[in-house]
Amino acid sequence: MDQLNSTMITPDRERGQHLRFEERCSIRIFKKLGYSLRKIAQQIDCSPSTVMYELRRGTGERRGSRGRFPQYSARRGQQNYEINRSRCHKAHKIAGAQPFLEWMYGKIKHHKWSLDACVGYAKREQLFPAEQIPCTKTLYNELWAGNLEIHPADVPEALSRKSHKNHRVRQNKHILGKSIEERPEEVMERIHCGHWEIDTVVGHKSGKESVVLTLLEKKTDYYMAIKIPGKDADSVMTALEVLREEYQEHFTEIFQSITADNGNEFARLCEMEKYGIYVYFAHPYSSWERPQNERHNRILRRFIPKGASIERYSAEQICSFADEINALPRKALGYCTPEELFEKFLDQVYSVDKVQSAS
Template sequence: MLPCRNRTGKMRLGASIESRPAEVETRKTFGHWEIDTVIGKKKGKNAVVLTLVERNTDFYITRKIPAKAASAVNSEIKQLFSDFGKKPEKIFMTLTADRGLEFASLAELENESTKIYFAHPYSSYEREINERHNRILRRFIPKGTDINKISEEELERIEDLINGLPRKRLGYKTPEELFNEQLDLIYRL
């Protein structure tokens, strides 16, 4: 007989992916994002890459943050929201994260227009688009790379390359083209 494990310390982050609206799964509406971090060296205090991918357009955002920490993630997400001007609620309607400690405070950013959801433990397939894009990023930043040594310009160049790749699923358009079309629609209103 297996011993019972104490579950009182189980981390409660926020809403489960099960309560996420069905429209997110279809990938037909804009504004639904998956979020993750990509680490380089595992030892010491190292920068990591925060990654987000929009599910409808496959648009990929990378940001270097100083540590794999909840405060660093939240700070960068707040900055990202402000970078998109007066209508971030139209661009970031949902964020879906894994249950890593770096996302422990992400639910604090939830508001009336931006909802936060968490995938099940050990279920990377629930954020498959982000995982796929992170594999592409790994072609440029292999495991063990010191991310502190990667410049913001280099990371931006990699992001531009990934967003400039035409996709069959997108009718051979690029994520950048489709994302810009969506931004034009949002800011025109």
């Protein structure tokens, strides 16, 4: 059968490229003819040192004092070349990072940390030598290549990344209170503490059952998760009243503003304004206007999967989930934890009270 698209012509090797088997066969022939290293190099267009190294590579060792000296073999040279090439590569980036990797596996499996949180926290606390901590991009590359002892499903949100689309702002059909458009810019820019976002996390969508009321402080990323009897306005207001009793006279300093969506469960939220708290409502279908709270609700889903009934979890368990989230280092916070920063905020609030009482 005719081979219309084949050729027997071998392209010439460019100077500087590795020797091929054909050049090794030529070296064997020229060596038998008694050519010098320099003359062989001229014939195959390479450096004399290349010929010298190739002769060493392809010539076997003499194991005894009898018999003839070993001759150069092109096949042996090609075999040794391929073995050396298989070993010739850059050292694997995670080869010397086993102590860090073992620590990272524990944080991911038991505390739901992300790869970036592990890298940033380890560097900040200097838990390992700097050369033993791979960068976040390297770890994700190794994860997708299957070189880590964890699966992408074990890494939070690794399989659920979505591209962002442009959103159009919709006007509210029923007005529950002041629009988010009236909210000061300093709230969005996270300049001061005391500004919160509020939402609910549901389990089964069918039937009436308990839900989780979540609040997030925007500057510190501090997250509260409270189990309430149902997704209704009375349950939400009861939970907020409990918080008001807990913080007492400091309630309005800690909760200066609250931003919510237009759900019916927040229909009575404006009642908080009688205590001096500013309440704002986002546009409908605009969860991106409350991005931090939505992002933390996704983190909560690591502990409470979608579709799982909230009734399966006690109030103490849900609070412990929030504690785990608040102990998670954040890149946006310089790999500090929300718990650390919120405690500092509370210290400032209560220290002012002590100074005033002392004076």
